[in-house]
Amino acid sequence: MEKPSSKTIEITIISAEGLLINKKQPAKKTNLFITVKTDPFNSRSTGLGHEGGSSPAWNEKLVMELPVHARFITVEARSASRIIATANIPVSDFAGGHLPENYLSFLSYRLRDASGEKNGIINLSVKVNGTGNGRCAASCSRQWMGVQAVGNKVSGGIVTGIPAAYRY
């Protein structure tokens, strides 16, 4: 049972925009921090936000291991101990496909609160420090549980589900 080689990723959390607490007040920068999870047990967090400018900024780099079969990483914006917004980032957006190894991707994602409503945008950059094979988890075709829905075709794409009741 060989252990598949995993890669490390460097995520720099740059800033967030338009984050509200309780849908009304802009979140206080100095209480905000961001947590990144590559799987339910692996997470890293930034420090508290800087007072720079009108929207919170961290510009903090987090280095984490990315399990080979990870398809998503989760980014959570927290204030004190509460999660006020999350975003799910498909690994295929920054690794694999036509992007070369060690490419620095600048990405931004919509944050949504616990009820699925829009709550701000998160800006970050990601770089994968790969070892060898050059194929990323997103291009591995299987290794997950569940029944394939459509016949024999494996489409291999990433789908992000949003609860229908809260669509916009």
Add this chain to the structure above:
Amino acid sequence: MGNFCSDVKGGQQAVGGGNQAIGGGGGGYSAGHNEAVDFFFRAKGEHALFTPMELSLSATKLRDRDIMSKSDPMAVVYMKKRDGKLEELGRTEVIMNNLDPTWIQKINVTYQFEIVQPLIFHVYDVDTKYHNLPVKTLDLKDQDFLGEASCVVSEIVTKRNRSLTLNLHNRDGRGLKNLGTLTVHAEETVASRNAVEITFRCSALVNKDLFSKSDPFLRISRTVETGGSIPICKTEVVNNNLNPIWKPVCLTMQQFVSKENPLVIECFDFNTSGNHQLIGKLQKSVAELETLYQSKAGANLISPSSGFRRREKVLKSEIFVDRLVEKQLYSFLDYISSGFELSFMVAVDFTASNGDPRNPTSLHYIDPSGRLNAYQQAILEVGEVIQFYDSDRHFPAWGFGGRTPNGSVSHCFNLNGSPSDFEVEGVEGIMAAYRSAIHNFALAGPTLFGQVINKAADIAGHSLSSHHAKYYILLIITDGVVSDLQETINSVVRASDLPLSILIVGVGNADFKEMEILDADNGDRLESSSGRIATRDIVQFVPMREVHVGQMSVVQALLEELPSQFLSYVRGRDIKPLNVPPASS
């Protein structure tokens, strides 16, 4: 304070910092080099839409026209306008007795990326009797013509050393005698590459609003010799805060001129009425701000004397410099002349709404008399400019919405009809492929850009691995609104972090209002259906019909945003021009 914008969101934006788009925000104003417009923007502290350059001229092996001594040469530079007329840009001084002159007098020319700028150089031998007169007053008809040379401004600036040597020939090209050579060297007028990025913070600001706290912003001005001051930039507005920290502002040397030049820093309370109230001000040069930064001390703001009070009052409010960093802001030209290549790709709309190509009213009608249709015009105009910057002249060309010979509709087929190879050679190759494609592919529909954008993004993405310094430009020419706007948005968002710009020309009479969402000039970032948000604005959309009403050409409107989109990519990644050594601290 009447010169602030009246739209609130726009009025609250930071203006004039050098780090922002060279192009003053893109989309909307100005057409070409208009001095009145330029002065207006410079007075407001915003960058002009072009790069002012100086040409230095020298010549070798000029013909000897004088009997007793050598020629006394002078050079005159003209710009050829669109209607063929020559406009004189300037003259050098007269150098005595010299067949290999190096003139000192520089000629100013404004470099505009998005138009072809043909220059004509004439060298004259000035007769002795005119030597003491100002060069401007000389009538060229009375002088002896020594030779003529011509080139295009972009030819000079794309050379690594920005120098171009041309052979002088007779007017109208008659005669092949060797009349000597002329060397033209171009340089950007001011050393605007040096810039300073400053993060300002204030404490204990006075409250000017009734029911809430002040909404402060800073305006920075430069004092001029005549005694007044010219605003060079303003920060964004921080709402409801008496201890604000603003986003860093970037001032270029062109704006502050020298580090000892005193700058006036004013702190205002923003009011939506436009009547902003002054909270306090301060006068400091960049050098003094550096000292403030190093000592981490604050400087007290001053409230100027008013009707009630003869003297100025020193306030408790203080301003701090949290960060001050010197930067090198390379311009678009710096990158291009260092070897960065632009790569051109075209996609043509083959949907049925264009009309049957055999019908003279169709947008795809190929006129046997040679008059170009809207598609041909757009390809030719944009291609002509970009091909100066694309050295290999291999252009991918696709069509979308057309029916292939096997009967199926394709949204990304090769324009040259080849099943595997999508490249054509030169702009003439695109034109030829287009003409034959009109015969070989039937128009169908619907209008979908997603596939061509994805293909262009793949090509741009692949180029990253080979480390070539290339930036891709996809030109999409369409007559209608996209059928699936979200699909297009998704493709654009996916491509927004790549070295790619998408220029969309709308031809015909359709209402293109919906397409302007793609342009994102209003500041709303595009959001894909998977929740990803565009990293940067990579689309420029221009409806051809609207453009022809004004003075600006289609290509000027389309390429207006290109330098700033290119710079947003390279600066965001801290990519420097190729010939710059790696940064030393």
